[in-house]
Amino acid sequence: MRALRLHGDRDLRLEEMENPPHPGPGEVQIRVHAVGLNHIDVWGFRGMAFAKRKMPLVVGAEAAGAVVAIGEDVTHVDVGDKVALYGARTCGICRACVEGRDNLCENVGGIMGFHVDGFACDFVNMPQRLVVKVPDEVSFEDAACAPIAFGTVQHMLFDNARLEPGESVLVHAGGSGIGTAAIKMAKAIGCTVYTTVGDDEKGEKAKALGADHAINYRNERFEGEVRRLTKRKGVDVVFEHVGADTWNGSLLCLKRGGRLVTCGSTSGVSTTMNLMQLFQQQYRIFGSFGCSMRNIRESLDKMASGLTPVIDTVFPLEHFAQGLERLESRKVFGKILVRF
Helix, strand or coil: CEEEEEEECCEEEEEECCCCCCCCCCEEEEEEEEEECCHHHHHHHHCCCCCCCCCCEECCCCEEEEEEEECCCCCCCCCCCEEEECCECCCCCCHHHHCCCHHHCCCCCCEECCCECCCCECEEEEEHHHEEECCCCCCHHHHCCHHHHHHHHHHHHHHHCCCCCCCEEEECCCCCHHHHHHHHHHHHCCCEEEEEECCHHHHHHHHHHCCCEEEECCCCCHHHHHHHHCCCCCEEEEEECCCCCCHHHHHHCEEEEEEEEECCCCCCCCCCCCHHHHHHCCCEEEECCCCCHHHHHHHHHHHHCCCCCCEEEEEEHHHHHHHHHHHHHCCCCCEEEEEC
């Protein structure tokens, strides 16, 4: 089978590998049809793995495909089913896993495509508990956005920030994969959506998705604009994933008792903050990483109902590296996918 393997920093090669064996008990074999690209792929490509890993490594942390074989005792899916694949090797037996809080697994074996072999290959074997059946109405490309992009947003906005209909939300980087999903999900429940973008063209695209206000952060301070637009009240929720560059401005955008939820730090991992402001304004800050299997199912249900991902570009497998370069360039609006 074909597989994209990382041999070192920025050394990505399309190679031939042996097909995986017939799936064992409780396992399914999936023919991968689409892989979604994320910043975690860029970090891995650059060598920012934050943990030990063995090379060469099959890349790809988010994917969807079709079941082609099943092992004994498999009951959740059957041959021919379309499935989305969970991107972390969770244990399935710790308290968090048993309670359905998969992204808090106490014995996680690594993130697929980052610490252990991932999904950018023709076939992969997975435990049946880590695959989610995809509704017939959802394409492989859209389904490949569910395990990380849509699932992460679902977990951030609704499990952690507890976003309610009619509230206001600031979505940072509205042209990103998760930014576009957050705009659409928040607008779908009647929220007022503010978003930051890097140019006016992205601003117009974000408004077309439903954003009420798009702020070009290159031309104006986003925190000043949000406070002006809200008559200095601020927003109920800030959807943060940029990091150090926007952190303190994001806090200034919150109304008293507001909630900030964050899942990223692409602009830097360290910052300082005003603790007096934190407790006097009674802010609530949530760290959010990944999602649960339930979040993936919820995301797929939303896709089946018509709330689909924004797709920027679909690259063929042999142009995977070009997809990473486009993601790195920040010229992207929506998700970048690789099609098999």
